Amino acid sequence: METSMLQLLFVSSLLSLVPLSSCLSLSPLRSPHPRILVLLDDLALKSSHSSFFSSLSDRGYILDYKRASDPSLALKKFGEYFFDGLIVFSPTTEKFGGSVDAASIIDFVDSGRDLILAGDVGMSDVIRDIAYECGVDFEEEPDAVVLDHFNFVSAKSDIDHSLISADSFIASSVILGEAGIQAPVLFHGVAHSVPPANDMVIKVLTGSPTAYSANPRVHSKEPPTLTGSSVGLVSAIQARNNARVVIFGSLALFSNRYFTSPVKKHGGASSYEKSGNEQFVTELSKWVFHERGHLKAVNVHHHRIGETQEPSMYRITDNLEYSMEIYEWSVNGWLPYAGDDVQLQFYMMSPYVLKTLTHNGQGLYSTSFQVPDVYGVFQFKVEYNRLGYTSLSLSKQIPVRPFRHNDYERFIFAAYPYYSSCFSMMFGFFVFGLAFLYHK
Known part of the structure; x- marks a missing residue:
């Protein structure tokens, strides 16, 4: 003892x-004015996707636009990161410039910082590698897109029904806001899958039961591998270090044109003057940059x-x-x-x-x-x-x-029978001694 x-x-x-x-930080914002690095294939995206970037600027973010192939690119120096978040809008970039590569972007997330990644048709292997390291596997068939012959948006240029109306949102007010997304989202892009055993990835937006992933220019006798709700359109990752990542299968989803386009499903009764794209990406950006949750x-x-x-x-x-x-x-x-x-x-x-x-x-x-x-x-x-x-x-x-020797009670109630037997033995021995010594 x-x-x-x-x-x-x-x-x-x-x-x-x-x-x-x-494993908590005292504030979701790592600086009074969070800096976001935006990597673009073409700087013309600054104007074609200006509404999304303006929503970030209006909320106090400092955006630093760079071409993905810029030779001066760097995420950190002497172990100190320059940015609090990263937006990669360069799906076709084969190789990043400077010291940035897939490994450095994963290290950026491992340091507890946040990432928005947009893939698209014809995306490069480096973008696929980043998504794969985050637990998302993009469709590998060349030129495959998400098709839906029942939930497509009527357009003269869309003969393949690849411009779809998606409204299978996750039921989470933390991720998508208390009000929820009021209108369907216009989507034209690539599907991805999520391993069922990966509980770190959250399916934020999936295809309808009639959606599937295939190359519309190729006639295949084999059934598509991704169908229905297994068709991932937008997924989010909440890492163990509380870093957040959101992966989109479409870059056009962020465009000003999709933000303001009306939505009416083919043959559907409901129509919307404006798509839910702007509200959707705004709410998601609030979540990924720790403004909520x-x-x-x-x-x-x-x-x-x-x-x-x-x-x-x-x-x-x-x-x-x-x-x-x-x-x-x-x-x-x-x-x-x-x-x-x-x-x-x-x-x-x-x-x-x-x-x-x-x-x-x-x-x-x-x-x-x-x-x-x-x-x-x-x-x-x-x-x-x-x-x-x-x-x-x-x-x-x-x-x-355990109890010390002086922590116990001096007399325990449950031991009273033993106490009485002890004293009765002493009294009996005393009586026996008197009788033995003095009785003739």
Whole structure:
């Protein structure tokens, strides 16, 4: 017992040096004026896609336009990144200029920064490689596009029904806004697939049940590999480091022409004076650049009930209280987050205690429980992952000791029968001694 106590005291002194760990940043914006690098195949896209770029500028972003083949391109120098986000609108670029390549863009995302990537018909291998590293696999058949003979938009130039009206949006107000997308999205581009086992990729927009991916100029006897909801049009990735990536299969989706075009499905009764493209990409850009769905946890405390100081260790069967504050970023700043599914684990190899935290509506989450009758090194763990939100990962180690010799009650109620048997034995021996010595 003394050896185990000394070990726990030694571990406690070491753990006092370990801070509370969290994979959160204190602000979704890494600088007061976030800088975005925009890589273009042709600088003429600045005017043809000006509405999208203007929406970013109006929200305070500083856009730096570069040709994708610019020999002076660089994302960082001496380990410091120049930009907070990256927009790649260069689907046909075979090789980036300067020090930028597929690996450096993936490293950019691995550093916790955000990316918007647009593919299109005839995209290069380097764009496919970037998408593949992010968990998205574009259609490999040459000149294949998304076709839909039931949900196409009537146009004289579209004889293949490749200009489709897509409205299979993800049901998430965090990603697409509280109001939702009011009109279908015009889409002309390439499909992609997402491995079912990849839970990091979110299908934001998919094809209708009648959509499929094929080359309209080639007559194939084999059925298409991508059909229905497996036809990915737009997908998002929420990385483990809370970096965000959105991958589009169409560059024209961002164009001013698609923003202002009316939408009416062939043979459909509903018509819209304006497509949902502008609202769709605006809401998605807010999400990918952490203007929405960004959480932070602060003021994490734990202590025995009735006390206020955080102890260096707990004793088995102690009653303790755990509390934390969670806030969500919005346009108006940090606001209290209200979620009913935040859970706390008291963990050693496996959860011994699993409690759902209750909140007061002002961002304060708390719970109380009794320490299990097991001593060792435990962890307070909060692993919160919810669709569209940045993940919270909090943990702190704390030793739990057994009772010391002076922690027990002097007389235990359950041991009264043993106490009485002891004293009765003593009394009986005394009576026997008197009888043995003095009785003739």
